[in-house]
Structure formats: C-alpha cells, structure tokens
Amino acid sequence: MRKGTAAILLTVFMLSHTELHQLVKIPVLLDHFREHKLEDPGLGFYAFLRMHYEKIVIDDDYQRDQQLPFRDVDCGIVNATATDIPPQLIRIERQSLSEYAIQFHPKRIISYTHLHLADIFQPPRLA
Numbered sequence: 001m002r003k004g005t006a007a008i009l010l011t012v013f014m015l016s017h018t019e020l021h022q023l024v025k026i027p028v029l030l031d032h033f034r035e036h037k038l039e040d041p042g043l044g045f046y047a048f049l050r051m052h053y054e055k056i057v058i059d060d061d062y063q064r065d066q067q068l069p070f071r072d073v074d075c076g077i078v079n080a081t082a083t084d085i086p087p088q089l090i091r092i093e094r095q096s097l098s099e100y101a102i103q104f105h106p107k108r109i110i111s112y113t114h115l116h117l118a119d120i121f122q123p124p125r126l127a
Helices: 002-017 019-039 045-053 113-118
Strands: none
Touching: 002 019, 019 045
16 A cells, blocks of 8 residues: 555656656657658658757647657756956965074073962862
8 A cells, every 4th residue: 555655656756846747748749749640651650750859940830749758848946146356366485484483482481470379279288
C-alpha cells in the first residue's frame, strides 16, 4: 500500500514539476504523424520530426503543431541576480622594515610585588 502511494505521489510530482508531462503528449505526436502520412505517403518519421522541430514555421496547422510534445518549454522559476559592484584595484606597497624596529631591553626588570597587595586570597594573619 505504501509503495503504491509513494509511486503515485512521485509520478504526480515528476509530471507537475519537470518536463515529463510532455511525455503525455506523445499520442498527439503519433496522430499528427499519421495525418501527415496520409497527405504525403513517402514522409518518414525522422523527416516529420525535422519538419516540426528544426525550424518553427507558421502554416495552416500551426495550432496543431503547438500541441506536440517538447514544442515549447514551460519555465516556472527564473533566478536572476544583478549586482553593481565596481571593480576593485588592490595595491600592495612595500614598506621598509626600519619603521618597525623592535626595541629590546635585556636589563629591564619587571617587579610584580605590588600585585600581591591587591590579591583577595592572602595567607591567614594572627590578630
């Protein structure tokens, strides 16, 4: 039961959201080929396809030709993005390293003794 329902739903989805719904029009293609075959018995199927799909010709049976499969394209979604970003020019300028000289003082002594006075955690004192 589930497989059958899934197959039906998949078929409905594919026919409505893709160009597979054009395959339903294949009997119209065959009927139209038979009509042309009655008019010209020497007409082959390939010549018939070339006549109807190679160039769009507006003739007496133009409305009938428009019913053929894959004659027109149904496009429901068009994504377009327009941006106006000016081109960027990137310049890399070389700077001398003397501007960034490191000052190193090896004899400098840093005392951290003042930090213990502000510390909350101090050893217990005798009163």
